[in-house]
Amino acid sequence: MRKRAWLWALVGIVLVGGVALGAEKFVVGCDIAWAPFEWVSPKGAYLGFDLDVMRMIAILEGYEIEIRDTAFDSIIPAVVAGKVDIGASGFTITAERAEVVDFSQAYWTSDQAVVVREGSGLNIVTALSGGAKVGAQRGTTGAGWVEDNLVGKGVNVTLVLYETYPEAVLDLLAGRLDAVVQDEAPSQQAVKEYAGQLVIAGIIKTYEEFGFLVAKGDPKRILPRINEGMAKLKASGAWDNLVAAYFGPSLDKIEAAWEACISILVEERDVVRYAQCLADRATQ
Amino acid sequence: MGQLLVVEGVCKRYGAEEVLCGVSFSLEKGETKVIIGPSGTGKSTLLRCINRLTEPDRGRVWLEGMEVTAPHANINKIRSQIGFVFQDFNLFTHLTALDNVRLGLLKVKKMGRKEATERAQAELARVGLAGKADAYPAQLSGGQQQRVSIARALAMDPKLILFDEPTSALDPELIGEVLGVMVKLAHEGMTMLVVTHEMGFARSVADEIVFMERGVIVEQGPPEKLFRAPAHPRTAEFLRKISELYGEAA
Amino acid sequence: MTVESWIQVWYALPVLLRGLLVNLELLLGLLALGLVVGMAVALVEVYAPRPVAAAAVAYEWFFRGVPELVLLFLFYFGPDQFGVQISAFTAAVLALGFRSSAYQSQIFRGAIQAIPAGQMLAARSLGMGRLRAIWHVVLPQALRLSLAGWSNEFSSVLKDTTLAYGIGVVEVMRQARYLTARNFRLALPAFIAVAFLFLILTYLGNWTIGLVERRLRIPGLEVRR
Numbered sequence: 093m094r095k096r097a098w099l100w101a102l103v104g105i106v107l108v109g110g111v112a113l114g115a116e117k118f119v120v121g122c123d124i125a126w127a128p129f130e131w132v133s134p135k136g137a138y139l140g141f142d143l144d145v146m147r148m149i150a151i152l153e154g155y156e157i158e159i160r161d162t163a164f165d166s167i168i169p170a171v172v173a174g175k176v177d178i179g180a181s182g183f184t185i186t187a188e189r190a191e192v193v194d195f196s197q198a199y200w201t202s203d204q205a206v207v208v209r210e211g212s213g214l215n216i217v218t219a220l221s222g223g224a225k226v227g228a229q230r231g232t233t234g235a236g237w238v239e240d241n242l243v244g245k246g247v248n249v250t251l252v253l254y255e256t257y258p259e260a261v262l263d264l265l266a267g268r269l270d271a272v273v274q275d276e277a278p279s280q281q282a283v284k285e286y287a288g289q290l291v292i293a294g295i296i297k298t299y300e301e302f303g304f305l306v307a308k309g310d311p312k313r314i315l316p317r318i319n320e321g322m323a324k325l326k327a328s329g330a331w332d333n334l335v336a337a338y339f340g341p342s343l344d345k346i347e348a349a350w351e352a353c354i355s356i357l358v359e360e361r362d363v364v365r366y367a368q369c370l371a372d373r374a375t376q
Numbered sequence: 377m378g379q380l381l382v383v384e385g386v387c388k389r390y391g392a393e394e395v396l397c398g399v400s401f402s403l404e405k406g407e408t409k410v411i412i413g414p415s416g417t418g419k420s421t422l423l424r425c426i427n428r429l430t431e432p433d434r435g436r437v438w439l440e441g442m443e444v445t446a447p448h449a450n451i452n453k454i455r456s457q458i459g460f461v462f463q464d465f466n467l468f469t470h471l472t473a474l475d476n477v478r479l480g481l482l483k484v485k486k487m488g489r490k491e492a493t494e495r496a497q498a499e500l501a502r503v504g505l506a507g508k509a510d511a512y513p514a515q516l517s518g519g520q521q522q523r524v525s526i527a528r529a530l531a532m533d534p535k536l537i538l539f540d541e542p543t544s545a546l547d548p549e550l551i552g553e554v555l556g557v558m559v560k561l562a563h564e565g566m567t568m569l570v571v572t573h574e575m576g577f578a579r580s581v582a583d584e585i586v587f588m589e590r591g592v593i594v595e596q597g598p599p600e601k602l603f604r605a606p607a608h609p610r611t612a613e614f615l616r617k618i619s620e621l622y623g624e625a626a
Numbered sequence: 627m628t629v630e631s632w633i634q635v636w637y638a639l640p641v642l643l644r645g646l647l648v649n650l651e652l653l654l655g656l657l658a659l660g661l662v663v664g665m666a667v668a669l670v671e672v673y674a675p676r677p678v679a680a681a682a683v684a685y686e687w688f689f690r691g692v693p694e695l696v697l698l699f700l701f702y703f704g705p706d707q708f709g710v711q712i713s714a715f716t717a718a719v720l721a722l723g724f725r726s727s728a729y730q731s732q733i734f735r736g737a738i739q740a741i742p743a744g745q746m747l748a749a750r751s752l753g754m755g756r757l758r759a760i761w762h763v764v765l766p767q768a769l770r771l772s773l774a775g776w777s778n779e780f781s782s783v784l785k786d787t788t789l790a791y792g793i794g795v796v797e798v799m800r801q802a803r804y805l806t807a808r809n810f811r812l813a814l815p816a817f818i819a820v821a822f823l824f825l826i827l828t829y830l831g832n833w834t835i836g837l838v839e840r841r842l843r844i845p846g847l848e849v850r851r
Contacts, residue, residue: 427751429747429750429751452754453753454756455752456753459751460748460751462748462751466742466744466748467748468746468763469847470766470767470770479749479752480752483754483762484752512845513844516637528752539781
């Protein structure tokens, strides 16, 4: 236990306290409540696909990062105001957002999943018509899709908006909703958590792309380094291992793997071996 | 000048109402002067104008030849030399009797703590309240509170003390103990200016009586003259009324 | 709300308490700021010449009128416009502290005005300057009278500290949300746990203020109704 505390401290010093050493440091804004892209383990560690990608790129590109938990709606204002350098929180690249911030190359393509209660007998059509109550998280692609393609086109559904995804899922479980529309990965995670209670009725192919974002005009010249870092990760195979580790296994397994492997990243600063370790352990 | 206090032509107006108008008199050292008159004739306002708790509109006041009403007079220093005893005592509610007496010594006179405590205890003893040093005002009777407030004034070594109806707020049976202290002070040679309805006190202690009505001094003179043969009919009428209200003054 | 989920919340209690500690730090900061500024505003409102007092009234009007979350965002993002970087914690202390000062100033103003004018007159008649009279005579009494109202304000701002999570201060609400996001089943038990923590804190705080009130109690100096 003592050793572990020491390790946490080290994670903090290396990833957060870099500024003390005079190293270049960027603040990464993230709403850390959207597994498996970002969440907080029961022990208080910040982990997730977005955050590990940020950490690995930082090592490859030779800068330090500080991860700052920020409410999703506030991340872009914080980037615009200069309080946060990088937004990394599963942001879909949209023309609207691109007016105020600059995006990196896309790092993820996501579709929307329609989650229903198991045994409800609803399929992707019946779940989204005939007076169905459909839940979605405010400001997300899922909410926008329901608004534009169903409500806006006169389909008989009621859209109910939530501040967070878990709230929508809880209302679905309680029977107050018929379906919840959300990105595929978090939906898979929810269905896994509630095996036997929830099921995915179908996938809406929206092909939206996720990107990391920085202030308009990229005044600190961060984007080239993020893009270069991503290319390095993909070329080395680390990227595929990270995807295998984070998308599929249960959160418990990912957390155990992360705890076992993180020292490779923090102490040895070996990106490739870390991703390998994480994938091996998480998919065991 | 030779006079301790000189008041000259003091006027005070509240809105349209002229409360004081051209009031002049003087006070010698060691003298006790009593101001009498119907309620609401500006007696209290006059006292407050003397140490400028109320700012007079016109007129001047001197204390030992120093002008109190001068624009740049150090009013705090002057006030510390003029004791003021209020009708409703105004003891500091949050302080014990001892602390009430001691506060001015510590914070205005900058006296050391030990010396201030000794002095405050001596003053409490002087008004017969040595045993009540630790009592809070609410634990004291009205008469005791007023005696503490006199001790508070005395502790500052004032050149004179202004008494603003010091017994009017007291139950009848408590008036005597306060008057007793005041009589003692007068005999000790304290200079006092007293607004009161206590004609017995006025008659026996005052060197001079001032009768005021509607903001002006109607007449003034030694008590035996004023009580026996008032020069002005208004004075006579007031004295008659007051004896009906408070019993035969003697 | 299975037994299992309660066990998980129990194990997560240290995390929640760590968050609660941040709420307490916020609370101390904002109460201290609110006390100093609130007292100053109250004194200005009661004693200062009219134009200055009007400014204080306007200050109070602003901070009582603007919703807390808006204040938080103004203090968090506002300073950046002038090139000043401010942390979320500092922004929360300032926003909630100034807001509390507007409410505390009302409590203090009421208390100061409840002190009979004769107290001031008596102090001035001894030769005390105005400030000295306020400091030695008016304030010691007004502060005692304020304690009851202050106890209310304490309970109110204690709860307000949870709003700081809106600008990313990782306090107890944020920690509870982490738990919920990680495990949806914990939503209800986690927030019930948070509710209990706040009830306990409110009780302890008011008990302490009550103790102070009893210790400072002086016969004859009570809230006059």
